[in-house]
Amino acid sequence: MASRAYRHSLNGSLLEPGHTLLEIEGVVLAFGGINALENVGLSATQGRIHAVIGPNGAGKSSLLNCISGLYRPQRGRIELHTGQGRHDLATMRPHRIARLGVARSFQNIELFSHLTVLENLMLGRHVHMSRRLVPSMLWFGPARRQEIAHRELVEEVVDLLQIQAVRHRVVSSLPYGVQKRVELGRALCMQPALLLLDEPMAGMNVEEKEDMARFILDVHELRGVTVMLIEHDMNVVMDLSDRVSVLDFGRLIADGSPEEVRNDPAVIEAYLGAEAGAG
Amino acid sequence: SGGGGDDGGGPIKIGVLATLTGPTSDVGRPYNEGMLGYVDWVNEQGGIGGREIQALSDDYAYEIPRAQSLYKKYKSQGVVAIQGWGTGDSEALRNDVAQDELPFMSASYAAPLANPEESPYNFVVAPTYGDQMRVALDWIEQQGGAGTAEVAVLHNDSPFGEAPLSAGRSWIEQQGYDVGFDAYPMPEDAANYVGLLNQAQRQGAKYIVIQNTSTPAAQVAQDIQAQNLDMQIVCLNWCSDEGFIEAAGAEAAEGHVMVQPFATPASGKPGYEQVARFVEANGGAIEDKGLHYAQGWYTMHVMAQAIERVIQDGQEVTGSNIKSSLEGLSVDTGGVVGGGTVDFTTESHQGAAGTNIYQVRDGAMVEIAAGARPAA
Amino acid sequence: MTLRDRSPATPEGAHQASSGGDPVLRLHNIEVIYDRVVLALRGVSIEVAEGTIAALLGPNGAGKSTTLKAVSGLLPTERGEISDGHIRFCDRDVTHLDAAARVRLGISLCMEGRHVFKHLTVADNLAAGAYTRGTASREDLDLVYEYFPRLVGLRRRAAGYLSGGEQQQLVIGRAMMARPSLLMLDEPSLGLAPTLVEDIFGYIARLNRELGTTVLVIEQNARQALEVAHRGYVMEQGRIVLEGSAAQLRNNPDVKEFYLGLGEHGRRKSYRDVKHYKRRKHWL
Amino acid sequence: MNVETLTTLTVYGLADGAVLALAALGFVLIYKATQVINFAQGEFLLIGGYTFYAAFVLFGLPTTVAVLFGVVVAVALGVVVERFVLRPLVGESAISVIMVTVGLAAVLRGVMQLIFGVQARQMPAVLPAGTVEVLGARLPLNRLLVLVVAAVVLIAFALFFRRSRHGVAMRAVADDQQAALTMGISARRVFAMSWALAAVSALVAGVLLADITAVTPDLVSFGLLVFPVVILGGLDSVAGTIVGGIIIGLSEQFVSGFYDPGFAQIVPFILLVVILMVRPYGLFGQVRIERV
Amino acid sequence: MATATGIHHRSYRSELALRQTKAERLRLALVVLGALAMPFVVNVYWLSIVNTILIAVVGAVGLNILVGYTGQISIGTGGFLAVGAFTSAIVYERAQLPAVVAIAAAVLLTAAIGAFFGLPALRLAGFYLAIATLAAQVIIVFVARRWDWLTGGTGFIDVRAFELFGWEVGAGLFEVEWYAVLLVVAGLAVFAARNLFRTDLGRSFMAVRDQDVAAAAMGVNVTRTKVMAFAVSSGFIGLAGALTAHYTQTVSWERFTLDVSILYLAMIIVGGLGTIAGSVYGAAFMSLLPPVLTAASNAVQGSVPTLAEQLPALQVTVFGLVIVLFLIFEPRGLNHIWQRVKDYGRTWPFRT
Numbered sequence A: 001m002a003s004r005a006y007r008h009s010l011n012g013s014l015l016e017p018g019h020t021l022l023e024i025e026g027v028v029l030a031f032g033g034i035n036a037l038e039n040v041g042l043s044a045t046q047g048r049i050h051a052v053i054g055p056n057g058a059g060k061s062s063l064l065n066c067i068s069g070l071y072r073p074q075r076g077r078i079e080l081h082t083g084q085g086r087h088d089l090a091t092m093r094p095h096r097i098a099r100l101g102v103a104r105s106f107q108n109i110e111l112f113s114h115l116t117v118l119e120n121l122m123l124g125r126h127v128h129m130s131r132r133l134v135p136s137m138l139w140f141g142p143a144r145r146q147e148i149a150h151r152e153l154v155e156e157v158v159d160l161l162q163i164q165a166v167r168h169r170v171v172s173s174l175p176y177g178v179q180k181r182v183e184l185g186r187a188l189c190m191q192p193a194l195l196l197l198d199e200p201m202a203g204m205n206v207e208e209k210e211d212m213a214r215f216i217l218d219v220h221e222l223r224g225v226t227v228m229l230i231e232h233d234m235n236v237v238m239d240l241s242d243r244v245s246v247l248d249f250g251r252l253i254a255d256g257s258p259e260e261v262r263n264d265p266a267v268i269e270a271y272l273g274a275e276a277g278a279g
Numbered sequence B: 001s002g003g004g005g006d007d008g009g010g011p012i013k014i015g016v017l018a019t020l021t022g023p024t025s026d027v028g029r030p031y032n033e034g035m036l037g038y039v040d041w042v043n044e045q046g047g048i049g050g051r052e053i054q055a056l057s058d059d060y061a062y063e064i065p066r067a068q069s070l071y072k073k074y075k076s077q078g079v080v081a082i083q084g085w086g087t088g089d090s091e092a093l094r095n096d097v098a099q100d101e102l103p104f105m106s107a108s109y110a111a112p113l114a115n116p117e118e119s120p121y122n123f124v125v126a127p128t129y130g131d132q133m134r135v136a137l138d139w140i141e142q143q144g145g146a147g148t149a150e151v152a153v154l155h156n157d158s159p160f161g162e163a164p165l166s167a168g169r170s171w172i173e174q175q176g177y178d179v180g181f182d183a184y185p186m187p188e189d190a191a192n193y194v195g196l197l198n199q200a201q202r203q204g205a206k207y208i209v210i211q212n213t214s215t216p217a218a219q220v221a222q223d224i225q226a227q228n229l230d231m232q233i234v235c236l237n238w239c240s241d242e243g244f245i246e247a248a249g250a251e252a253a254e255g256h257v258m259v260q261p262f263a264t265p266a267s268g269k270p271g272y273e274q275v276a277r278f279v280e281a282n283g284g285a286i287e288d289k290g291l292h293y294a295q296g297w298y299t300m301h302v303m304a305q306a307i308e309r310v311i312q313d314g315q316e317v318t319g320s321n322i323k324s325s326l327e328g329l330s331v332d333t334g335g336v337v338g339g340g341t342v343d344f345t346t347e348s349h350q351g352a353a354g355t356n357i358y359q360v361r362d363g364a365m366v367e368i369a370a371g372a373r374p375a376a
Numbered sequence C: 001m002t003l004r005d006r007s008p009a010t011p012e013g014a015h016q017a018s019s020g021g022d023p024v025l026r027l028h029n030i031e032v033i034y035d036r037v038v039l040a041l042r043g044v045s046i047e048v049a050e051g052t053i054a055a056l057l058g059p060n061g062a063g064k065s066t067t068l069k070a071v072s073g074l075l076p077t078e079r080g081e082i083s084d085g086h087i088r089f090c091d092r093d094v095t096h097l098d099a100a101a102r103v104r105l106g107i108s109l110c111m112e113g114r115h116v117f118k119h120l121t122v123a124d125n126l127a128a129g130a131y132t133r134g135t136a137s138r139e140d141l142d143l144v145y146e147y148f149p150r151l152v153g154l155r156r157r158a159a160g161y162l163s164g165g166e167q168q169q170l171v172i173g174r175a176m177m178a179r180p181s182l183l184m185l186d187e188p189s190l191g192l193a194p195t196l197v198e199d200i201f202g203y204i205a206r207l208n209r210e211l212g213t214t215v216l217v218i219e220q221n222a223r224q225a226l227e228v229a230h231r232g233y234v235m236e237q238g239r240i241v242l243e244g245s246a247a248q249l250r251n252n253p254d255v256k257e258f259y260l261g262l263g264e265h266g267r268r269k270s271y272r273d274v275k276h277y278k279r280r281k282h283w284l
Numbered sequence D: 001m002n003v004e005t006l007t008t009l010t011v012y013g014l015a016d017g018a019v020l021a022l023a024a025l026g027f028v029l030i031y032k033a034t035q036v037i038n039f040a041q042g043e044f045l046l047i048g049g050y051t052f053y054a055a056f057v058l059f060g061l062p063t064t065v066a067v068l069f070g071v072v073v074a075v076a077l078g079v080v081v082e083r084f085v086l087r088p089l090v091g092e093s094a095i096s097v098i099m100v101t102v103g104l105a106a107v108l109r110g111v112m113q114l115i116f117g118v119q120a121r122q123m124p125a126v127l128p129a130g131t132v133e134v135l136g137a138r139l140p141l142n143r144l145l146v147l148v149v150a151a152v153v154l155i156a157f158a159l160f161f162r163r164s165r166h167g168v169a170m171r172a173v174a175d176d177q178q179a180a181l182t183m184g185i186s187a188r189r190v191f192a193m194s195w196a197l198a199a200v201s202a203l204v205a206g207v208l209l210a211d212i213t214a215v216t217p218d219l220v221s222f223g224l225l226v227f228p229v230v231i232l233g234g235l236d237s238v239a240g241t242i243v244g245g246i247i248i249g250l251s252e253q254f255v256s257g258f259y260d261p262g263f264a265q266i267v268p269f270i271l272l273v274v275i276l277m278v279r280p281y282g283l284f285g286q287v288r289i290e291r292v
Numbered sequence E: 001m002a003t004a005t006g007i008h009h010r011s012y013r014s015e016l017a018l019r020q021t022k023a024e025r026l027r028l029a030l031v032v033l034g035a036l037a038m039p040f041v042v043n044v045y046w047l048s049i050v051n052t053i054l055i056a057v058v059g060a061v062g063l064n065i066l067v068g069y070t071g072q073i074s075i076g077t078g079g080f081l082a083v084g085a086f087t088s089a090i091v092y093e094r095a096q097l098p099a100v101v102a103i104a105a106a107v108l109l110t111a112a113i114g115a116f117f118g119l120p121a122l123r124l125a126g127f128y129l130a131i132a133t134l135a136a137q138v139i140i141v142f143v144a145r146r147w148d149w150l151t152g153g154t155g156f157i158d159v160r161a162f163e164l165f166g167w168e169v170g171a172g173l174f175e176v177e178w179y180a181v182l183l184v185v186a187g188l189a190v191f192a193a194r195n196l197f198r199t200d201l202g203r204s205f206m207a208v209r210d211q212d213v214a215a216a217a218m219g220v221n222v223t224r225t226k227v228m229a230f231a232v233s234s235g236f237i238g239l240a241g242a243l244t245a246h247y248t249q250t251v252s253w254e255r256f257t258l259d260v261s262i263l264y265l266a267m268i269i270v271g272g273l274g275t276i277a278g279s280v281y282g283a284a285f286m287s288l289l290p291p292v293l294t295a296a297s298n299a300v301q302g303s304v305p306t307l308a309e310q311l312p313a314l315q316v317t318v319f320g321l322v323i324v325l326f327l328i329f330e331p332r333g334l335n336h337i338w339q340r341v342k343d344y345g346r347t348w349p350f351r352t
Ligand SMILES: Nc1ncnc2c1ncn2[C@@H]1O[C@H](COP(=O)(O)OP(=O)(O)OP(=O)(O)O)[C@@H](O)[C@H]1O
Pocket: A031, A034, A035, A036, A054, A055, A056, A057, A058, A059, A060, A061, A062, A063, A107, C161, C162, C163, C164, C165, C191, C193, D290, D291
């Protein structure tokens, strides 16, 4: 499938389709005695949907955490191309990584639970906003102008995800599925170059998964956001992704098109199981 | 009017800063009771000059800020004089009372409060802490003879505790005493003072002068006894009382010395008769109330005498008039305070000079010197 | 089948039930209110026969977890209460019984979201599971380790550090330690890899077969759930809207579309082909 | 510096440390089981001291009966506090729960003051007076006995939690209340038990402290020192309270013996800051497991 | 637009306004009127209490920024008030600089020291941090008490009359003039704090409170935000400290003990955590409690003679009871009560 270009929301540069956006090489991450990631290397291409699969505990979430800076790998290189040069994410703090245009959602919903949906989404605009103390305290003037401008953008995400009705609700009072949607929305508000999604559809029935799939495809197709997706539902993975990487015990055991991966005996053995592999 | 309160002809209001709780409440409570007891007694007698005294008394827990806000409250209620308590609050309110022209007495006998130039509206009824320290040092010098006496001063960690220190140092120098002198602040609420006593021991101290209230002082006595240390406590004013003996236990208290300007109830001084009768009439015994009760009683008595004179002179009862009346007043306390009388002049607001010295013998305070003054 | 099918279990269903006894668990017209305002269940009736597996399906927020919490007595911890109806377990009214007492009666729940004791080791987690039975017996432990051999090597590890699948195994193992006669599982396959999902359903079937444990399971993975279950219920908005034997449900067209993701001709439709909402945003 | 001074200071420091460890033990029990930070631990100490005083001196009961009376009151206190103060706050934010214990502390302190006033009360010594001579130092017998009593009580508690299933139950409840409920562990009973035990350990500490000092409202101030102790040892470690208590007790005593007793009062807090910088979870504290 | 079905907006601008309905604007007008009338209604003593409330409002708002909005528990308010008070007093009294400079210095220094003690917050969670601030409290008060240079050995500093741009607060109308000054300062503090939390900066504080990992992943510099929260909060508290110094004209460590820290925590709890209005209500409530109790006990003194003696104990008990009862029955504080009263009024007569 053709990949798409992306006009970087933070520096205005154009990321060409087909270029390498993210390059991971030789990443090693260990907790005490356990090797969560062993010498993992893969790369994500601008404008594609890249799935990461693998058995539980394989290190998928850890890999995402390394990319977004929440874990710091002991060794290895994680480079992000922003159209203005390359940045090594492996040694960078999370908020700096976010400011390069990397957004994410979490395996277990990590919303700002006491804030409203709007406030959560507005926080997605954080990297685009200025926050000087004195103007903030004065409100009238730049602070208010900025709030209104960003609010307009946020409303578009609200429309896209069809969460108009719950705008002012405190997120902790929302049903699980809606919270997942808000979390996706928060990441979208960043207008990211790279969107990392950790099991966005877990715990949903088929109908709800279809909605989520549509949302993901929309942002991807309309804007050219590169998506990196962890998912256990093989139907979703096979249908949505352009490329699939498979981890097992912290090692990359396969990397290729969905078709290739599905028929890879190592993957069937480690992850899919005979039945799913066949189906 | 002459400032400081209004004279509507109704009851005469006096603001009282009480310390019913907080670090010095052990001695502050009986003192406050004594003051209020005196007021009740006077009012029973028909008041002064036919007018009742109304004492507005609130607890300030030995906290300066609370004293300040109470002071504001009293002022707004139209008091003509203030009875304070501690060194900290008296010094903090010094400028206010001067500005508002409200005479102020307190149970703090710090020297600056007795100096009309520094604190024109403050009056101190007893010998200053400095004088008490001097008397204590004189006594120690007499005991030991040259060269043997090392003094460790254990004091409350506050302006009150530090008040007599500089007087003590300069006194030793001035008198040429061969006495070592070191000061150690006592932490509040300590479970023991063994650490301090160890330091004093290394200093070689034989005498422990304590400027603190009786509860912590008693703990020191217990620690001395528990460790069998060869040390003698010399209490100044605020730990020189029956409470010290009771809290430490007669055994631990035995032999320690007290510099106390006020006579004990057991002394049989004539000034106690009235007090004892009033207490008994209210179903108590003066022996239980202790000497701080009488101390409060007579401090209020001095203030009342000044007010009575203002009324007798046909003047308005205002703060400044009371102050003038105090300066030139001589009150007989029947031997309870210092040498017996309290007199103030425009030059000196220290009302008495003499102090008694007691020693604990068989669980009781026994007078070993009366009306002692610093060696001339 | 229409919206509300309440036909009794078919002979086929009865045949499937291994020991096919009387209902051990019977919910009668249960109504649950959270915070005194949110009506989460509006009259739910469910019967689970002894020694069978029942599956509970439904979209997010339908009230599935609430149903299980009502049975296990956890509602008070979330400011919820049963405002109407009653629950009988083994012919005993347990509607308002204390949660701990229900465990002693043999009702165990594996909550949604792998509630392991994060700071306890795997072994201590299992010991906690045996709380109602005094101390953990060797036998029970061996059985759990036999079912879940992966846990053996992790015995001394703090459970918080286990991966999702490992935690899921631990939670089920921990529930086994209480030797429940009714085991309730809330989305046990959530977030598990496909092989493990197979395994988990394997364990459930095995538990039911070998120990005769009655099972009530909530699942989004309808295909697998209906494979092992004898009977199924579908909930929506606090009501049971569909019930029947597993086979009946598998063939229901609604279930096929919304839960099994099968298109008109019984073929799975692709997620790519889901209706496209054309909403081009200028920032997108 | 000589051996004698050192020995004296050490024994006094150890005795203080032992009492502190006992007071901290209750704190740790509550934290372990309920994740509640109990700011009223000092007041529990106070109530322990006064209850025993009332039973022993005012009611004139024999020592053992007075102790039993104290235990009964302590258990009742713990259970009542848990039931009526803490339970309504289950699920509220950490700061609310901390503040409710702060409020509770004020209430308890106020009530004790209403009943007993602020004047120090003298209690005839329960522990034998007198001194023994060790290494040239005269050591008061009562301090040595305090050490023994505290050690026995601490070991008993430690064994109880190591050996009985209640130990696991308590930790389980602390970790995840709902999950514990599904194990058949009654969170209420565990909560009530830990509050009761905390009050009992505070009672022992209070009685010992009252015996070596006096029965005064100042007993409360010992409660503040519990914080450096538990931080040093680690909030949820029983062994930590012992080590923490001893470190704090000794350092206070040594600083006040060799430097400045006023400064000695803040030494625990300076130690605390240093420890937090080096080991954010104290010496034996459990690291929180937070994963995303 | 306010209708029976709720409030509807036609622009983001109107939605972002603080006062949205006529009723709200009317209430604001009433509050302003009441504030202006205050000095003519109450006597000097009660006005002095109002003044201490206004100072407490500034401090409570500051503390709420840290505790309520950023979720960092601080038991060190007393210490930070001391820093502000001593700094301002020393700059004003010894260096003889103008009051504005003294107060600004106090705010900045307190903010800096607050930020320093906030550094452990980067590594510590919840209770461990609370205890670190407790240590700050104990250590700061110890320094204030023992460092003779601060007070010149007397234990306290006398501060000369407050002078602002050549205008001196006189002795005659002392309380009234101070009331004017404090009303303006407290008003500005409340205004600034409320604004803070409708902008990105304030939201990032709350994000860190709720989920710091997610906040970091959204680009929030968690380190900076926490330090910033400590600094902003301490700045407010430093301001309150400085005002205390000038208003009371004496600075001594006793005004800044642990009890004060707890009193401030009680204010924000009783008022409502994480609400600016709550800080105001809480400050007023907790500051009024002791004088009202005293007044009440004086009123009934005749019939219950032992009351005066028991008053201190009673005050401690009531203080504690208020905290406990609020937390049990209205954990969201006075602000929530008031909110409910307003909602009740707003939807009238459409009530469910
Ligand atoms: N913060 C941590 N501390 C210790 N160990 C960790 C931590 N995070 C992950 N691990 C370990 O690293 C390994 C990989 O975990 P990770 O969460 O990346 O797995 P995963 O592939 O996302 O699994 P799942 O599909 O179950 O979510 C596991 O063994 C896990 O226990």
